Amino acid sequence: MQIDLGGKTAIISGSTGGIGLGIARQxxxxxxxxxxxxxxxxxVDEAVAGIxxxxxxxxxxxxxxxxxxxxxxxxxAEPHADILVNNLGIYNDVDFYETHDQEWLDFYExxxxxxxxxxxxxxxxxxxRGWGRVIFLSSESGVAIPAQMINYGVTKAANLAVSHGLAKRLAGTGVTVNAILPGPTFTEGVANLVADAVRQSGRTAREEADEFVRRERPSSIIQRVAEVDEVAALVTYVASPYSSATTGAALRVDGGVVDSMAI
Known part of the structure; x- marks a missing residue:
């Protein structure tokens, strides 16, 4: 399968690093x-120069x-897009009782x-124009809400609701809307989260991230973090003409963390 997106303009939010940059590159x-x-x-300049x-x-x-x-x-600056990837997002590890109103509002915004x-x-x-692709980056945390990241999980569940509803709103137009659900993925943010563990154990950031998956997401089938390119590959397919019959879907690239045969 040769994916050709020539002539298509793709806007990717939050794309200077991590999964967003990986998607932009692919x-x-x-x-x-x-x-x-x-x-x-x-x-922004660095990401553009790299591509x-x-x-x-x-x-x-x-x-x-x-x-x-x-x-x-x-x-x-950019009035039109053929492909829109809503990747922008923030996350943290804060207990429910220490998450105040403003933080909930910031996450939702x-x-x-x-x-x-x-x-x-x-x-x-x-x-x-009769053609378009809208892709929301949700998360496995939008289905299996983590106890230590409830505010994050709630917003990722909202991504699923928006994408599914918008797909129905745009029925028959040639525009598809889908959500992608990554699991733990090895990004700069994940490396920062395990930095303390790296200093204590002497293991690499990747080794600590894999250990985090085995400890905190034991249902993972692959038993490791995903690579950014593994997530970006699914997004690229969904952004392509080949995915024309896929809309309103929640597509998992979570390594099997969600222990279910369906969302």
């Missing part, structure tokens, strides 16, 4: 014109998509409303 490798979006100009160095087409927009003003800045705003803006153009 979409660019498949021929898409990718738009890197992030809050830090230096990080161009690999002969991909990329440009960047500096915008804080965690608020309406930042979303408008993106809309002004960034993890949920950012994608809602972008989808609301870009999908009318997709409908007019």
């Amino acid at each position: 979409l660019a490798a498949s021929g898409a014109d990718v738009v890197i979006v992030g809050r830090n100009a230096a990080s 161009r160095a690999a002969n991909g087409k990329a440009r960047g927009v500096v915008a804080d998509l965690g608020n309406a003003e930042g979303a408008q800045a993106l809309f002004d 960034i993890n949920v409303l950012s994608g809602v705003r972008l989808a609301r803006h870009y999908t009318p153009g997709m409908v007019q």
